[in-house]
Amino acid sequence: MNIKVILSTLFLGIALSGAVHAQVKTLLFEDELCSYKGFYDSKKYTERQLKDTYTLVTSYGYVGDEGTLAEMTARYTAEIDRLKKLQIANSSYFKNLQQDVLNYVQQTFALKKVQKQAKQNPQALTTAVKKGGAAYTYGIALQNGGTELLESYKTLTLQQMKNNAAPDHLWDQYTTTIARADKLEKAFAYVLVYGWWNSANREVHHIEYDGTQSEQYRKLFTKIETIDCDEP
Template sequence: MRLKQISIGSFIVVSLLNFAIAQTKTWTFDDELCTYKGYYNSKKYTEQQLIDTYNLFRTSHYVHDKGTFEELTVRYDSVITSVENLQIVQTHYFQRLKKDVLRYLLETYALKKVQNKAKEQPESLIAAVEDAQAREYAEALYKGGNDLLEAYEHVIKEQMKNNSTPEYLWHNYEATMKHADRLDRAFDYVLVYGWWNSANDSVHHINYDGTQMQQFHKLFVKVDTLDCDEP
């Protein structure tokens, strides 16, 4: 009778071990330096969820902003839809990260649309921002003339404070001011280095400080380091 009980007990233990092994699967991924093999519980996550979660924070989500308004719209809509469709793991951290990435994209997109049409609709530059410095640049861009040229000089002088060759910046400024199309050149410069840089500071940026990869590692039962490059 006791032998039979031991046999049944052994069978249960073996069955549980086989079940656990069957649930554990592997997926290989990397960061800037190393390649890893992660062992995960397939009852908690699918491979596609891990792939999409990895792509959520390992993809820059950069959108090229040159070209027509229509081209800009197509590119941003494509990237935003791609992120929305990512089937990521159902943890609070990565669900929050996905919302943050979408917020960053949507806020950047809203500003880029205004920037793209700035020459046709300069008044929209004012309404698009709340930051005081950005609004000052927007008003100068809208008014044009001497207001714009004063803003252009201001941007140059601010850049000179942190530039290794400030004299080069000032030389370019003086050369631009001699051109007949100096207002057009000043507009383009202030739009990018004045208005955009100030407006972009208010966008909901994400700090990719390594926390994302640390949280990703926590999704696995075990992670083995397969190979690392020299730092």
């Protein structure tokens, strides 16, 4: 009787050991320097979750704004849809990161649409940003145009000269522009990008990529082996 109990216990232990061993799977991933093999518990995460989480970690939310409004909209829409469909590891950190990246892309998209349509709908230059802020002030100048826009252009140039390695070049560019027949059009384009957009972009919550994301990702694995690294 005792022998049967011992044997049953032994077989059970072997079976459990095999089951635990079967949970361990591997995933290959890489960063800018090395490639790795990560070992993970397949009962905690699926391969899809780990791959999608890595996509999130290495996604900085950048979407090109070149081309027409329709072309830009298509790119942003695709990126937003992609982010929403990512199957993230069941972790509060990564769930929050996914939402933060999504918010960043959506907020940036909203401002980029305003920038693209600034000529057709200049009123949005003030309604889309914080009232009283720098972007709002630039928006007013862009809406009013004329002397106010040119004065805003001059003020912006003087501010940029303070932190520029070639301030004389900026001033020469300014004086050349205001001597042109199409100075208002050129001033509008300059203030829109370097004044309004730069200021509006500062109102968007940016994610600090300081290595924390990669560090948290590595914690999803029980063990990580370095396969190969590029020479420094």
